[in-house]
Amino acid sequence: MTPGDNRRPSDSLMYGNVVFSLPDSLYLLLRDLIVERTGVLFDEPKRSLLADKLSGLVTSNGLTSLLDYYYLLRYDDPAGNHLAELMDRLAVPETFFWRQSEQLQAIANIVAPAHFARHPDRPLRIWSAACCSGEEPISVAIALAETGQLQPGAVEIVATDGSRAMIERALRGEYAERSFRQLPEKLKERYFEPVGDRWRPLDRLRRVIRYDIANLARPADVHRFAAADVILCRNVFIYFADDVIRDVVRVFHNSMPPDAYLFLGAAESLTRLGVDLQLAEVGGAFAYVKARARAQAERKSIAAPSASAAVDVPEPSHEWRA
Numbered sequence: 001m002t003p004g005d006n007r008r009p010s011d012s013l014m015y016g017n018v019v020f021s022l023p024d025s026l027y028l029l030l031r032d033l034i035v036e037r038t039g040v041l042f043d044e045p046k047r048s049l050l051a052d053k054l055s056g057l058v059t060s061n062g063l064t065s066l067l068d069y070y071y072l073l074r075y076d077d078p079a080g081n082h083l084a085e086l087m088d089r090l091a092v093p094e095t096f097f098w099r100q101s102e103q104l105q106a107i108a109n110i111v112a113p114a115h116f117a118r119h120p121d122r123p124l125r126i127w128s129a130a131c132c133s134g135e136e137p138i139s140v141a142i143a144l145a146e147t148g149q150l151q152p153g154a155v156e157i158v159a160t161d162g163s164r165a166m167i168e169r170a171l172r173g174e175y176a177e178r179s180f181r182q183l184p185e186k187l188k189e190r191y192f193e194p195v196g197d198r199w200r201p202l203d204r205l206r207r208v209i210r211y212d213i214a215n216l217a218r219p220a221d222v223h224r225f226a227a228a229d230v231i232l233c234r235n236v237f238i239y240f241a242d243d244v245i246r247d248v249v250r251v252f253h254n255s256m257p258p259d260a261y262l263f264l265g266a267a268e269s270l271t272r273l274g275v276d277l278q279l280a281e282v283g284g285a286f287a288y289v290k291a292r293a294r295a296q297a298e299r300k301s302i303a304a305p306s307a308s309a310a311v312d313v314p315e316p317s318h319e320w321r322a
Helices: 023-038 044-060 067-077 083-091 101-118 135-146 164-172 183-189 219-225 240-257 291-302
Strands: 014-017 018-021 124-128 153-160 192-195 196-200 209-213 230-233 261-262 277-282 286-291
Touching: 018 044, 018 219, 023 044, 023 067, 023 083, 044 067, 044 083, 067 219, 083 164, 101 124, 101 135, 101 230, 101 261, 101 286, 124 135, 124 192, 135 183, 135 209, 153 164, 153 219, 164 209, 183 192, 219 240, 230 240, 240 277
Parallel strands: 124 153, 124 230, 153 209, 230 261
Antiparallel strands: 014 018, 192 196, 261 286, 277 286
């Protein structure tokens, strides 16, 4: 179930013998607090879904109403533990390998060779900003390995999510067949090894990926990683409030190198939000770039260095790792 699913028609949800109601005034309080803390917007059509998702947290914390939960989250969470529980509850554990493969191929065939040609002394830094259980950063690593560019020290991938539970799953790194529904079988055989009835990516992929927790609704968290050459922030903005998206993209813009790329999900667009990034075509995919870099990005897509060329191995960037 995703934040877009709305399967219950009422504003009151039954858990055992307890009914947690969400009247108008409380709905607005919780809606706005959750936007502030997580970025996720539960608008009126998703009102009953919001009650559904929060009612379990009410009972697990020994509370008796959603109003009690509101006060707990707003005023009695100095360590952020309740926010962390909320982030886990709102997480959408639905992803798979090789999603939007045209973007992965653009990174491997256009972006990476151009980066190594222009910055031979610096690794390619990639941030998977909403990595869920890890399929996205692993897919990026596979695409780079297929073009001979996943050499030690040449690529740094940082993968983050706002949910601790998702990061724990990513660190465990064991995947069921459902995650492979779009990955070509030859790539599965080449880059994964069986572990019981599941599959684990090979160490050559895992060792270039560092996992961390980052809440995109916190500018300080975004700023830690946004100085990447490639940012993948896919299939998360569809759940966010517009003002939060603008704030996140503003930090991206202020932190990204001049020739960096931002890739979004297929259903996501920034054009109506008046942000300072422009859409550019990159090797059959679309990415957002800084305004002055648009023409250059599109030229790279036409005449990119060969991805099969030898890649100089630069020194790791300890500053970005910090």
